[in-house]
Amino acid sequence: MLKEGIRILADSSENSVSAISINTGTEIPRNGNYMQGALIPKNTFRSLSDAEKTIVFTNQNNAAGMNYNEIIKIIQLPENLQNMIRSIHLNSLESYEQLEDTVTHEDFKILAKDLMEYVGSKSLTPEIYNLGIQIEPGNEYTTTKQSDEYVGLHIDSWDRQPVSERKNSRNRICFNIGKGSRYLYFINIPVTDLCSEFPEDNIDHIVTDFLMSNPDYPVLRIQIKPFEGYIAPTEYIIHDGSTAGSNFKDVTFTVRSNFY
Template sequence: MPLHIVYDDETALRSRCEIATVRTARPDEVTYETGAVVPSGTWRSLTQAEIKSITAPRQTLDSTVVEIVQPPFQDGLPLEQLAQPLGDADAEYLGQALAEPGMATTTNNYQDGRLIGLHLDNWDKLRFADKHTGRRRLCLNLGPGTRYIILGDIDAQATCRAIYPTAYAHRYPHTDDYRAYVASGRSFRIVRIRLAPGEGYLAPTEYLPHDGSTDGAPLPSAAAFWLGRWPRRVLPTLV
Protein backbone atom coordinates (compact mmCIF):
# COMPACT_ATOMS: atom_id res chain seq x y z
CA MET A 1 0.00 0.00 0.00
CA PRO A 2 1.46 3.40 -0.93
CA LEU A 3 1.31 6.69 0.95
CA HIS A 4 -2.27 7.28 2.13
CA ILE A 5 -3.34 10.32 4.17
CA VAL A 6 -6.58 10.57 6.13
CA TYR A 7 -8.17 14.03 5.89
CA ASP A 8 -11.52 15.85 5.82
CA ASP A 9 -10.57 19.18 4.22
CA GLU A 10 -8.70 19.02 0.92
CA THR A 11 -7.90 22.73 1.00
CA ALA A 12 -6.34 22.42 4.46
CA LEU A 13 -4.29 19.42 3.33
CA ARG A 14 -3.11 21.12 0.16
CA SER A 15 -2.05 24.25 2.07
CA ARG A 16 0.51 22.38 4.15
CA CYS A 17 1.81 19.81 1.61
CA GLU A 18 4.36 19.92 -1.20
CA ILE A 19 5.73 17.19 -3.47
CA ALA A 20 9.12 16.37 -5.01
CA THR A 21 11.19 13.42 -6.19
CA VAL A 22 14.36 11.89 -4.76
CA ARG A 23 17.96 11.31 -5.78
CA THR A 24 21.08 9.72 -4.36
CA ALA A 25 23.34 12.05 -2.39
CA ARG A 26 26.36 13.20 -4.37
CA PRO A 27 29.92 12.26 -3.30
CA ASP A 28 30.61 15.90 -2.42
CA GLU A 29 27.68 15.95 0.02
CA VAL A 30 29.93 14.65 2.77
CA THR A 31 27.39 15.21 5.53
CA TYR A 32 25.42 12.25 4.10
CA GLU A 33 26.11 8.52 4.18
CA THR A 34 27.16 6.95 0.89
CA GLY A 35 24.05 6.04 -1.10
CA ALA A 36 21.66 8.08 1.05
CA VAL A 37 18.35 8.96 -0.63
CA VAL A 38 17.56 12.66 -0.35
CA PRO A 39 14.98 15.13 -1.69
CA SER A 40 15.69 16.36 -5.22
CA GLY A 41 15.42 19.92 -3.95
CA THR A 42 12.52 21.09 -6.11
CA TRP A 43 9.27 21.25 -4.13
CA ARG A 44 5.93 22.21 -5.69
CA SER A 45 2.21 22.14 -4.93
CA LEU A 46 0.29 18.91 -5.44
CA THR A 47 -1.94 18.48 -8.47
CA GLN A 48 -5.50 17.24 -8.16
CA ALA A 49 -4.41 13.81 -9.43
CA GLU A 50 -1.65 13.66 -6.81
CA ILE A 51 -4.07 14.61 -4.04
CA LYS A 52 -6.34 11.80 -5.19
CA SER A 53 -3.47 9.31 -5.21
CA ILE A 54 -2.59 9.97 -1.55
CA THR A 55 -6.19 9.98 -0.29
CA ALA A 56 -6.69 7.05 2.10
CA PRO A 57 -9.43 4.63 1.03
CA ARG A 58 -11.90 3.72 3.75
CA GLN A 59 -10.75 0.09 3.83
CA THR A 60 -7.04 0.90 4.28
CA LEU A 61 -5.53 -0.61 7.42
CA ASP A 62 -5.11 1.87 10.27
CA SER A 63 -1.50 0.68 10.63
CA THR A 64 -0.62 2.05 7.17
CA VAL A 65 -2.29 5.48 7.07
CA VAL A 66 -0.90 8.94 7.81
CA GLU A 67 -2.78 11.51 9.91
CA ILE A 68 -1.95 15.15 10.63
CA VAL A 69 -3.02 15.69 14.22
CA GLN A 70 -3.19 17.99 17.21
CA PRO A 71 -1.86 15.96 20.17
CA PRO A 72 -3.51 17.19 23.40
CA PHE A 73 -0.27 18.33 25.04
CA GLN A 74 -0.54 20.00 28.44
CA ASP A 75 2.25 22.02 30.02
CA GLY A 76 3.59 20.24 33.06
CA LEU A 77 2.48 16.76 31.96
CA PRO A 78 5.50 14.46 31.52
CA LEU A 79 5.92 13.57 27.87
CA GLU A 80 6.22 9.92 28.84
CA GLN A 81 2.55 10.02 29.88
CA LEU A 82 1.10 12.07 27.02
CA ALA A 83 0.23 9.17 24.71
CA GLN A 84 -1.14 6.73 27.29
CA PRO A 85 -4.79 7.93 27.26
CA LEU A 86 -4.95 8.32 23.47
CA GLY A 87 -6.10 4.85 22.47
CA ASP A 88 -3.08 2.70 23.28
CA ALA A 89 -2.17 2.30 26.93
CA ASP A 90 0.99 0.44 25.87
CA ALA A 91 2.35 3.26 23.72
CA GLU A 92 6.14 3.55 23.97
CA TYR A 93 7.84 6.90 24.48
CA LEU A 94 10.96 7.08 22.28
CA GLY A 95 12.33 10.43 23.44
CA GLN A 96 13.12 13.75 21.78
CA ALA A 97 15.29 14.96 18.92
CA LEU A 98 16.48 18.49 18.16
CA ALA A 99 16.95 19.62 14.56
CA GLU A 100 18.88 22.74 13.68
CA PRO A 101 17.26 25.13 11.17
CA GLY A 102 17.78 24.72 7.45
CA MET A 103 18.22 20.94 7.30
CA ALA A 104 16.87 19.16 4.21
CA THR A 105 16.75 15.97 6.30
CA THR A 106 17.42 15.60 10.00
CA THR A 107 18.23 12.03 11.06
CA ASN A 108 21.87 11.07 11.53
CA ASN A 109 23.80 7.91 12.24
CA TYR A 110 24.69 8.14 15.91
CA GLN A 111 27.97 6.29 15.27
CA ASP A 112 29.55 8.87 12.96
CA GLY A 113 27.08 11.77 12.80
CA ARG A 114 26.45 11.50 9.06
CA LEU A 115 22.90 12.04 7.84
CA ILE A 116 21.11 8.90 6.64
CA GLY A 117 18.47 10.51 4.39
CA LEU A 118 15.09 8.89 3.72
CA HIS A 119 14.92 5.69 5.77
CA LEU A 120 12.76 2.99 7.31
CA ASP A 121 12.40 2.52 11.05
CA ASN A 122 12.87 -0.99 12.39
CA TRP A 123 11.71 -0.92 16.01
CA ASP A 124 9.36 -3.86 15.43
CA LYS A 125 11.84 -6.06 13.49
CA LEU A 126 9.18 -7.21 11.00
CA ARG A 127 9.75 -9.52 8.06
CA PHE A 128 8.38 -8.81 4.59
CA ALA A 129 4.95 -10.42 5.04
CA ASP A 130 4.26 -8.49 8.26
CA LYS A 131 5.87 -5.13 7.51
CA HIS A 132 2.50 -3.39 7.02
CA THR A 133 1.38 -4.36 10.56
CA GLY A 134 3.96 -2.33 12.50
CA ARG A 135 3.19 0.32 15.06
CA ARG A 136 2.68 3.89 13.90
CA ARG A 137 4.83 6.76 15.12
CA LEU A 138 3.27 9.74 16.86
CA CYS A 139 5.28 12.96 16.63
CA LEU A 140 4.69 16.24 18.44
CA ASN A 141 6.57 19.34 17.28
CA LEU A 142 7.77 21.03 20.48
CA GLY A 143 9.13 24.05 18.59
CA PRO A 144 10.23 26.73 18.68
CA GLY A 145 10.42 26.42 14.89
CA THR A 146 8.30 24.87 12.16
CA ARG A 147 9.34 21.45 10.84
CA TYR A 148 8.25 18.96 8.17
CA ILE A 149 7.69 15.26 7.96
CA ILE A 150 8.78 13.87 4.58
CA LEU A 151 7.09 10.65 3.42
CA GLY A 152 7.70 8.53 0.34
CA ASP A 153 4.88 7.20 -1.82
CA ILE A 154 6.27 3.68 -2.28
CA ASP A 155 5.98 1.24 0.60
CA ALA A 156 8.58 -1.17 1.94
CA GLN A 157 6.91 -4.28 0.50
CA ALA A 158 6.64 -2.86 -3.03
CA THR A 159 10.26 -1.73 -2.90
CA CYS A 160 11.42 -5.14 -1.69
CA ARG A 161 9.54 -6.91 -4.48
CA ALA A 162 11.13 -4.61 -7.07
CA ILE A 163 14.69 -5.15 -5.83
CA TYR A 164 14.43 -8.86 -5.02
CA PRO A 165 11.78 -10.23 -7.44
CA THR A 166 12.52 -13.88 -6.63
CA ALA A 167 13.57 -13.58 -2.98
CA TYR A 168 11.48 -10.81 -1.45
CA ALA A 169 9.39 -13.14 0.72
CA HIS A 170 12.42 -13.98 2.85
CA ARG A 171 13.59 -10.39 3.35
CA TYR A 172 13.39 -7.98 6.24
CA PRO A 173 12.74 -4.66 4.43
CA HIS A 174 15.47 -2.13 5.10
CA THR A 175 16.62 1.40 4.24
CA ASP A 176 19.21 -0.18 1.94
CA ASP A 177 16.37 -1.45 -0.29
CA TYR A 178 15.36 2.13 -1.03
CA ARG A 179 18.96 3.08 -1.69
CA ALA A 180 19.29 0.20 -4.16
CA TYR A 181 15.98 1.15 -5.78
CA VAL A 182 17.12 4.72 -6.48
CA ALA A 183 20.67 3.69 -7.41
CA SER A 184 19.19 1.41 -10.09
CA GLY A 185 17.80 4.47 -11.88
CA ARG A 186 14.29 4.37 -10.46
CA SER A 187 12.73 7.09 -8.37
CA PHE A 188 9.72 7.77 -6.21
CA ARG A 189 7.79 10.80 -5.07
CA ILE A 190 7.95 12.33 -1.61
CA VAL A 191 5.45 14.57 0.13
CA ARG A 192 6.48 16.96 2.88
CA ILE A 193 3.91 18.10 5.40
CA ARG A 194 4.41 21.32 7.39
CA LEU A 195 3.98 21.12 11.17
CA ALA A 196 3.89 24.22 13.37
CA PRO A 197 4.80 23.99 17.07
CA GLY A 198 2.11 22.02 18.90
CA GLU A 199 1.16 20.06 15.76
CA GLY A 200 2.06 16.49 14.93
CA TYR A 201 1.53 13.41 12.83
CA LEU A 202 0.75 9.72 13.06
CA ALA A 203 2.63 7.79 10.37
CA PRO A 204 3.71 4.23 9.53
CA THR A 205 7.43 4.94 9.66
CA GLU A 206 8.19 1.19 9.76
CA TYR A 207 6.48 0.95 6.35
CA LEU A 208 7.16 4.17 4.43
CA PRO A 209 10.50 5.93 3.82
CA HIS A 210 10.57 9.16 5.77
CA ASP A 211 12.61 11.79 7.57
CA GLY A 212 12.16 15.09 9.32
CA SER A 213 13.15 18.41 7.78
CA THR A 214 13.65 22.02 8.83
CA ASP A 215 14.38 23.23 5.29
CA GLY A 216 13.84 26.99 5.10
CA ALA A 217 13.01 27.32 8.79
CA PRO A 218 14.80 30.13 10.66
CA LEU A 219 14.52 28.44 14.08
CA PRO A 220 15.47 24.99 15.41
CA SER A 221 12.76 22.48 16.18
CA ALA A 222 12.56 19.80 18.86
CA ALA A 223 10.18 16.88 18.45
CA ALA A 224 8.93 14.15 20.77
CA PHE A 225 8.10 10.65 19.51
CA TRP A 226 6.04 7.63 20.54
CA LEU A 227 5.20 4.25 19.01
CA GLY A 228 1.77 2.71 19.38
CA ARG A 229 -1.29 1.15 17.80
CA TRP A 230 -3.67 4.08 17.62
CA PRO A 231 -7.02 3.68 15.89
CA ARG A 232 -7.70 5.96 12.97
CA ARG A 233 -9.15 9.35 14.03
CA VAL A 234 -8.48 8.84 17.73
CA LEU A 235 -6.63 12.20 17.77
CA PRO A 236 -8.04 15.57 16.66
CA THR A 237 -7.24 16.14 13.00
CA LEU A 238 -5.70 19.31 11.58
CA VAL A 239 -6.97 18.67 8.07
Protein backbone atom coordinates in the same frame (compact mmCIF):
# COMPACT_ATOMS: atom_id res chain seq x y z
CA MET B 1 4.56 8.95 -11.92
CA LEU B 2 2.86 8.75 -8.53
CA LYS B 3 1.24 5.39 -7.76
CA GLU B 4 -1.54 4.39 -5.40
CA GLY B 5 -0.22 3.64 -1.92
CA ILE B 6 -0.10 5.07 1.57
CA ARG B 7 -2.74 7.78 2.03
CA ILE B 8 -2.82 10.98 4.06
CA LEU B 9 -5.81 11.66 6.29
CA ALA B 10 -6.19 15.36 7.04
CA ASP B 11 -9.07 17.78 7.16
CA SER B 12 -10.17 19.14 3.81
CA SER B 13 -9.28 22.76 4.54
CA GLU B 14 -7.11 24.63 2.10
CA ASN B 15 -4.41 24.95 4.77
CA SER B 16 -4.17 21.17 5.14
CA VAL B 17 -4.05 20.60 1.39
CA SER B 18 -1.36 23.26 0.90
CA ALA B 19 0.75 21.63 3.64
CA ILE B 20 1.44 18.73 1.25
CA SER B 21 3.87 19.07 -1.63
CA ILE B 22 5.55 16.74 -4.12
CA ASN B 23 8.90 16.72 -5.92
CA THR B 24 10.60 15.07 -8.88
CA GLY B 25 12.55 12.30 -7.14
CA THR B 26 15.79 11.66 -5.27
CA GLU B 27 19.49 12.34 -5.67
CA ILE B 28 22.91 11.82 -4.10
CA PRO B 29 23.67 14.60 -1.56
CA ARG B 30 25.97 17.26 -2.98
CA ASN B 31 27.06 18.51 0.43
CA GLY B 32 26.68 17.71 4.11
CA ASN B 33 28.00 14.90 6.24
CA TYR B 34 26.05 11.96 4.80
CA MET B 35 26.67 8.24 5.06
CA GLN B 36 28.03 6.54 1.98
CA GLY B 37 25.17 5.57 -0.33
CA ALA B 38 22.68 8.03 1.20
CA LEU B 39 19.97 9.46 -1.04
CA ILE B 40 17.82 12.51 -0.36
CA PRO B 41 14.79 14.22 -1.93
CA LYS B 42 15.48 16.69 -4.72
CA ASN B 43 14.63 20.23 -3.68
CA THR B 44 12.01 20.60 -6.42
CA PHE B 45 8.82 20.61 -4.34
CA ARG B 46 5.58 22.04 -5.72
CA SER B 47 1.87 21.91 -4.95
CA LEU B 48 -0.15 18.80 -5.75
CA SER B 49 -2.19 18.66 -8.93
CA ASP B 50 -5.86 17.69 -8.68
CA ALA B 51 -5.07 14.23 -10.02
CA GLU B 52 -2.32 13.78 -7.42
CA LYS B 53 -4.65 14.86 -4.63
CA THR B 54 -6.98 11.97 -5.44
CA ILE B 55 -4.06 9.55 -5.02
CA VAL B 56 -2.57 11.17 -1.91
CA PHE B 57 -5.57 11.91 0.31
CA THR B 58 -8.27 9.79 1.89
CA ASN B 59 -11.30 10.67 3.99
CA GLN B 60 -12.52 9.47 7.36
CA ASN B 61 -15.03 7.00 5.90
CA ASN B 62 -12.49 5.28 3.65
CA ALA B 63 -9.82 5.34 6.34
CA ALA B 64 -12.09 3.36 8.65
CA GLY B 65 -11.67 0.32 6.40
CA MET B 66 -7.89 0.61 6.08
CA ASN B 67 -5.07 -0.90 8.15
CA TYR B 68 -3.60 1.61 10.61
CA ASN B 69 -0.25 1.41 8.81
CA GLU B 70 -1.77 2.33 5.45
CA ILE B 71 -2.51 5.88 6.60
CA ILE B 72 -0.57 8.94 7.67
CA LYS B 73 -2.59 11.27 9.88
CA ILE B 74 -1.94 14.91 10.63
CA ILE B 75 -3.14 15.76 14.13
CA GLN B 76 -3.05 18.77 16.43
CA LEU B 77 -2.37 18.88 20.15
CA PRO B 78 -5.41 19.96 22.19
CA GLU B 79 -5.35 23.60 23.21
CA ASN B 80 -4.94 22.85 26.92
CA LEU B 81 -1.74 20.89 26.21
CA GLN B 82 -0.46 23.66 23.94
CA ASN B 83 -1.00 26.17 26.74
CA MET B 84 0.81 23.96 29.25
CA ILE B 85 3.78 23.62 26.88
CA ARG B 86 3.94 27.40 26.45
CA SER B 87 3.59 28.06 30.19
CA ILE B 88 6.76 26.10 31.02
CA HIS B 89 8.54 27.34 27.86
CA LEU B 90 9.03 23.82 26.56
CA ASN B 91 8.66 25.13 23.03
CA SER B 92 11.56 27.55 23.60
CA LEU B 93 14.17 25.02 24.66
CA GLU B 94 17.65 25.59 23.28
CA SER B 95 19.55 22.69 24.85
CA TYR B 96 19.25 19.40 26.71
CA GLU B 97 20.61 21.20 29.80
CA GLN B 98 17.54 23.42 29.75
CA LEU B 99 15.37 20.34 29.31
CA GLU B 100 16.96 18.73 32.40
CA ASP B 101 15.96 21.78 34.44
CA THR B 102 12.44 21.87 32.98
CA VAL B 103 11.59 18.23 33.71
CA THR B 104 12.09 18.81 37.45
CA HIS B 105 9.18 21.24 37.64
CA GLU B 106 5.82 20.04 38.94
CA ASP B 107 4.06 21.60 35.95
CA PHE B 108 6.13 19.44 33.61
CA LYS B 109 5.12 16.30 35.51
CA ILE B 110 1.46 17.26 35.11
CA LEU B 111 1.99 17.93 31.40
CA ALA B 112 3.79 14.61 30.92
CA LYS B 113 0.91 12.71 32.54
CA ASP B 114 -1.75 14.52 30.48
CA LEU B 115 0.26 14.12 27.29
CA MET B 116 0.65 10.37 27.76
CA GLU B 117 -3.07 10.03 28.49
CA TYR B 118 -3.79 11.89 25.26
CA VAL B 119 -1.55 9.72 23.08
CA GLY B 120 -2.83 6.63 24.89
CA SER B 121 -6.34 7.48 23.71
CA LYS B 122 -5.12 7.04 20.13
CA SER B 123 -3.45 3.65 20.62
CA LEU B 124 -5.00 0.30 19.80
CA THR B 125 -2.93 -1.34 22.57
CA PRO B 126 -1.90 -0.34 26.11
CA GLU B 127 1.79 -0.66 25.23
CA ILE B 128 3.24 2.76 24.47
CA TYR B 129 6.96 3.38 24.09
CA ASN B 130 7.97 6.91 25.03
CA LEU B 131 10.99 8.06 23.00
CA GLY B 132 10.96 11.38 24.82
CA ILE B 133 11.79 14.92 23.80
CA GLN B 134 14.49 15.60 21.23
CA ILE B 135 16.21 18.95 20.64
CA GLU B 136 18.11 19.38 17.41
CA PRO B 137 19.35 22.29 15.28
CA GLY B 138 17.00 23.90 12.81
CA ASN B 139 17.49 24.37 9.07
CA GLU B 140 18.55 20.78 8.34
CA TYR B 141 17.51 19.45 4.94
CA THR B 142 17.27 15.95 6.46
CA THR B 143 17.35 15.17 10.16
CA THR B 144 18.07 11.50 10.90
CA LYS B 145 21.65 10.77 11.94
CA GLN B 146 23.69 7.73 12.81
CA SER B 147 27.15 8.16 14.34
CA ASP B 148 27.04 11.89 13.49
CA GLU B 149 26.31 11.21 9.81
CA TYR B 150 23.00 11.87 8.08
CA VAL B 151 21.44 8.65 6.80
CA GLY B 152 19.14 10.13 4.15
CA LEU B 153 15.87 8.47 3.20
CA HIS B 154 15.40 5.23 5.14
CA ILE B 155 12.98 2.81 6.81
CA ASP B 156 13.05 2.41 10.61
CA SER B 157 13.64 -0.98 12.21
CA TRP B 158 12.83 -0.55 15.89
CA ASP B 159 10.78 -3.77 15.95
CA ARG B 160 13.24 -5.65 13.71
CA GLN B 161 10.42 -7.47 11.95
CA PRO B 162 10.79 -9.22 8.60
CA VAL B 163 9.30 -7.42 5.64
CA SER B 164 6.30 -9.75 5.54
CA GLU B 165 5.28 -8.66 9.07
CA ARG B 166 5.89 -4.94 8.79
CA LYS B 167 2.32 -4.04 7.93
CA ASN B 168 1.55 -4.80 11.59
CA SER B 169 4.62 -3.11 13.09
CA ARG B 170 4.28 -0.22 15.52
CA ASN B 171 3.91 3.22 14.02
CA ARG B 172 4.78 6.51 15.66
CA ILE B 173 3.41 9.86 16.71
CA CYS B 174 5.86 12.72 16.41
CA PHE B 175 4.71 16.12 17.71
CA ASN B 176 6.36 19.37 16.76
CA ILE B 177 6.53 21.25 20.06
CA GLY B 178 9.06 23.84 18.88
CA LYS B 179 8.53 27.27 17.36
CA GLY B 180 9.30 26.52 13.72
CA SER B 181 7.74 24.26 11.12
CA ARG B 182 9.28 20.89 10.35
CA TYR B 183 8.55 18.37 7.60
CA LEU B 184 8.03 14.68 6.98
CA TYR B 185 9.35 13.35 3.69
CA PHE B 186 7.97 10.02 2.53
CA ILE B 187 7.54 7.78 -0.47
CA ASN B 188 4.00 6.44 -0.56
CA ILE B 189 4.84 2.88 -1.62
CA PRO B 190 4.79 0.42 1.32
CA VAL B 191 7.83 -1.78 1.81
CA THR B 192 5.87 -4.95 1.00
CA ASP B 193 5.19 -3.54 -2.48
CA LEU B 194 8.82 -2.55 -2.87
CA CYS B 195 9.74 -6.16 -2.19
CA SER B 196 7.72 -7.41 -5.11
CA GLU B 197 10.28 -5.56 -7.22
CA PHE B 198 13.31 -6.17 -4.97
CA PRO B 199 12.72 -9.54 -3.23
CA GLU B 200 15.08 -9.49 -0.25
CA ASP B 201 14.76 -8.95 3.48
CA ASN B 202 17.55 -6.44 4.11
CA ILE B 203 15.71 -3.17 4.62
CA ASP B 204 18.67 -0.94 3.80
CA HIS B 205 19.27 -2.80 0.55
CA ILE B 206 15.58 -2.56 -0.37
CA VAL B 207 15.63 1.21 0.14
CA THR B 208 18.83 1.70 -1.86
CA ASP B 209 17.75 -0.63 -4.67
CA PHE B 210 14.41 1.11 -5.08
CA LEU B 211 15.76 4.65 -4.98
CA MET B 212 18.66 3.91 -7.32
CA SER B 213 16.36 2.13 -9.78
CA ASN B 214 13.62 4.77 -9.56
CA PRO B 215 15.37 8.14 -9.16
CA ASP B 216 12.40 9.99 -10.64
CA TYR B 217 9.79 8.53 -8.29
CA PRO B 218 8.37 11.52 -6.38
CA VAL B 219 8.81 12.19 -2.69
CA LEU B 220 5.88 13.68 -0.78
CA ARG B 221 6.48 16.31 1.90
CA ILE B 222 4.13 17.18 4.76
CA GLN B 223 4.56 20.45 6.63
CA ILE B 224 4.11 19.94 10.38
CA LYS B 225 3.48 23.28 12.06
CA PRO B 226 4.08 24.02 15.75
CA PHE B 227 1.78 21.91 17.97
CA GLU B 228 0.91 19.62 15.07
CA GLY B 229 2.06 16.05 14.78
CA TYR B 230 1.94 13.10 12.45
CA ILE B 231 1.00 9.47 12.94
CA ALA B 232 3.08 7.55 10.42
CA PRO B 233 4.18 3.94 9.74
CA THR B 234 7.90 4.68 9.73
CA GLU B 235 8.78 0.95 9.73
CA TYR B 236 6.69 0.48 6.58
CA ILE B 237 7.66 3.39 4.34
CA ILE B 238 10.77 5.20 3.11
CA HIS B 239 10.93 8.53 4.91
CA ASP B 240 12.96 11.18 6.75
CA GLY B 241 12.42 14.44 8.61
CA SER B 242 13.45 17.97 7.69
CA THR B 243 13.69 21.38 9.32
CA ALA B 244 14.74 23.20 6.16
CA GLY B 245 14.12 26.94 6.34
CA SER B 246 13.60 27.11 10.11
CA ASN B 247 15.95 29.14 12.31
CA PHE B 248 14.45 27.74 15.51
CA LYS B 249 15.58 24.68 17.41
CA ASP B 250 13.71 21.53 16.38
CA VAL B 251 11.90 20.33 19.50
CA THR B 252 9.88 17.13 19.13
CA PHE B 253 8.07 14.62 21.31
CA THR B 254 7.86 11.08 19.93
CA VAL B 255 6.05 7.91 21.01
CA ARG B 256 5.65 4.49 19.41
CA SER B 257 2.67 2.16 19.59
CA ASN B 258 -0.13 0.94 17.32
CA PHE B 259 -1.77 4.32 16.78
CA TYR B 260 -4.90 4.93 14.75
